[in-house]
Amino acid sequence: MDDTILVAYATRYGSTKEIAGAIADTLRSGGETVDLLPMGEVTDIGRYRAAVVGSPIYMGKWLSDAQIFIERQQKELRRMPVAFFSVGMTVVDKTEDGYRRAEAAMDQVRLLVQPVEIGLFAGKLEPSNLSLPDRAIVALVRAPSGDYRNWDEIRTWASGLIEKIR
Secondary structure, three states, X not given: OOOEXXXXXXXXXXXXXXXXXXXXXXXXXXXXXXXXXXXXXXXXXXXXXXXXXXEEEEOOEEOHHHHHHHHXXXXXXXXXXXXXXXXXXXXXXXXXXXXXXXXXXXXXXXXXXOOOEEEEEEOEEXXXXXXXXXXXXXXXXXXXXXXXXXXXXXXXXXXXXXXXOO
């Protein structure tokens, strides 16, 4: 094990990757050594001293790639401090119900690994970039399009992680 923090993410259209990048940059600015990787490229999680793991929320859950990653890596993740973050449109309006639904999207993975911290962030939705099935879902639920990511909120959360994942 070395002194490196893993920031691993699942993404479908790139918004969560950009948020993971901002988290990694913030941790680096705080003096940490960080590897930023898509979950599918993580080969040796045992070498990390901590992990920050995130996924977008689709249909009320984390992407299956993220759920599978947590299932496969749960033994190693349980031995280190782990923070989870979710990205979704349910928190755009900053309502109690929206945050509750976003947090519930992590229920399956939280059964396997208990995070020391959770971040819930609004995402970015550009219907023109979506697949046809995803566009139909967005139209059905009337999700607001636009970029709702709050970079200051994301960086503040990441700064606060430094003490919690030492």
